[in-house]
Amino acid sequence: MSMKKIKKIEMNCPICNQTHEVEERVRDAKVTIKDDVVTYKEKYYYCSNADEDENEFEPAMLVNVNLLNARNAYRRMHGLLTSDEIVSIRDAYGLSQVDLARLLGWGEATISRYESKAIQDEAYDTMLRIVKDNPLQVLDFLNQRSELFSEQKRDEIRTKIVEKVESFGKEYLTRRTLEGEYAVYGIPSDSNGFTLLNIDKLEAAISYIAEKVSNLFKVKLMKMLWYTDALSYKTHGHAVTGLVYKHDEMGALPVGHYSLMNLERLEVKEESSYNYDSMLHIYPTANMNYSILSNDDRDILDQVIKQFTNFNAKEIVEYMHQETAYTETKQGEIIPFELAKDIRAF
Numbered sequence: 001m002s003m004k005k006i007k008k009i010e011m012n013c014p015i016c017n018q019t020h021e022v023e024e025r026v027r028d029a030k031v032t033i034k035d036d037v038v039t040y041k042e043k044y045y046y047c048s049n050a051d052e053d054e055n056e057f058e059p060a061m062l063v064n065v066n067l068l069n070a071r072n073a074y075r076r077m078h079g080l081l082t083s084d085e086i087v088s089i090r091d092a093y094g095l096s097q098v099d100l101a102r103l104l105g106w107g108e109a110t111i112s113r114y115e116s117k118a119i120q121d122e123a124y125d126t127m128l129r130i131v132k133d134n135p136l137q138v139l140d141f142l143n144q145r146s147e148l149f150s151e152q153k154r155d156e157i158r159t160k161i162v163e164k165v166e167s168f169g170k171e172y173l174t175r176r177t178l179e180g181e182y183a184v185y186g187i188p189s190d191s192n193g194f195t196l197l198n199i200d201k202l203e204a205a206i207s208y209i210a211e212k213v214s215n216l217f218k219v220k221l222m223k224m225l226w227y228t229d230a231l232s233y234k235t236h237g238h239a240v241t242g243l244v245y246k247h248d249e250m251g252a253l254p255v256g257h258y259s260l261m262n263l264e265r266l267e268v269k270e271e272s273s274y275n276y277d278s279m280l281h282i283y284p285t286a287n288m289n290y291s292i293l294s295n296d297d298r299d300i301l302d303q304v305i306k307q308f309t310n311f312n313a314k315e316i317v318e319y320m321h322q323e324t325a326y327t328e329t330k331q332g333e334i335i336p337f338e339l340a341k342d343i344r345a346f
């Protein structure tokens, strides 16, 4: 039992029946929710006038706060939206609890329950995330169920949708395109190195490589990304980026590589080479947030950079051609991570 902070509140104390300052205390507590033991922050009041064995109490208001904290801890543990996150999704569109439930075709009390007491199951969570991330889908929902809203309410919601699309801007659209190409790889598998596509991490990894490798062009970058994911899989049992790679004449090539190079946050310039071919030159992104890369990720990236920094595109392609992952797969086939993990030691 660890105590974190002490706050004093004057109240009519039910333990000693006097009006005095009681301490509000917080401790780590455990509770079982749906067969999982969850650790959460429990708040309680402490009366310093009472005996040792009966000096704590939790008024009904704190019981509710604690229940909400426990459920939110369970949600975080399972990657589900917390009650506050559900409220903020609703607020972003100016929707009441009933409005959002209607928009999604759910019972009118559903959102109210998720914001106060019940834990949403995964299918409901997925729908709420779609509302959060995809205003165009919300527009579809609104059109499908328009008869459930007054004309004025429909106009208000449409205005919010347009605002959200505009604030997302071009970056939003380029990310959606790449996400669309990865929709079929939505579960961890041998194709994606048991990692779901993480565009923030992908952008950080690319900029990280570009910081340390001068003259980084597309062909070399694609190979370096594959070696990063392959080495991470070999070392830690999971890839870094979640990219899926196919066998191409020039080695491993990620699915969606055209969209990938269009990502708004990447610093890519089209330049002409000596033979007038157009080449994509990748530069580091100013102010890129690298905190999304774990120490393990950086360690893997550093090893790959050290190995290939002086290779030109032709050399890294020829090097990759020797890998089992290449010799055991055919043109256009997905390169399984089961083979990727057999890369030669650097």
Ligand SMILES: [Zn+2]
Pocket (backbone or CB within 6 Å): 013, 014, 015, 016, 017, 018, 020, 022, 047, 048, 049, 050
């Ligand atoms: Zn007391």
